[in-house]
Amino acid sequence: MKKDSKSGCSINLGLEVFGDRWTLLIIRDIMLGDKRHFREILKSDEKISTNILSNRLNMLEQKGIIVKQNDESHKQKYIYSLTQKGINLLPVITSIAEWSLKYEAVDEVSAQHTKYLVDGGRELIDSFSLELEKKHLR
Numbered sequence: 001m002k003k004d005s006k007s008g009c010s011i012n013l014g015l016e017v018f019g020d021r022w023t024l025l026i027i028r029d030i031m032l033g034d035k036r037h038f039r040e041i042l043k044s045d046e047k048i049s050t051n052i053l054s055n056r057l058n059m060l061e062q063k064g065i066i067v068k069q070n071d072e073s074h075k076q077k078y079i080y081s082l083t084q085k086g087i088n089l090l091p092v093i094t095s096i097a098e099w100s101l102k103y104e105a106v107d108e109v110s111a112q113h114t115k116y117l118v119d120g121g122r123e124l125i126d127s128f129s130l131e132l133e134k135k136h137l138r
């Protein structure tokens with residue numbers, strides 16, 4: 001068990017990383033929304049504040065889920081990319097979306113995206129993961 005963890009329970013350890021409202025939404029935006037810059041993520045519908053976004057991006061970087069690199073096209077910007085560890089969250093994101101589709105009032109566009117991913121099964125998830133690897137792992 002890690003020294004700073006409340007317990008070694010696998011669910012607890014996951015919740016210590018993803019157990020707030022914002023973390024999975026940030027990963028969603030980078031993964032599914034192709035938002036790679038701070039300002040792009042900031043403009044998401046959920047209206048995250050700048051200090052929380054900075055905090056979560058730093059935490060995700062420390063956990064090895066994303067990497068921050070200088071944007072060569074703009075000296076004052078960074079590009080956020082998923083690591084393999086981050087890309088491996090695609091089935092988790094898909095499962096949460098599938099659960100919401102079943103039990104919550106999901107908007108039509110999101111429902112279509114979720115149905116597409118779910119109906120495509122493991123083959124589509126694997127294919128999309130490969131696309132993410134090409135885009136993010138350089």
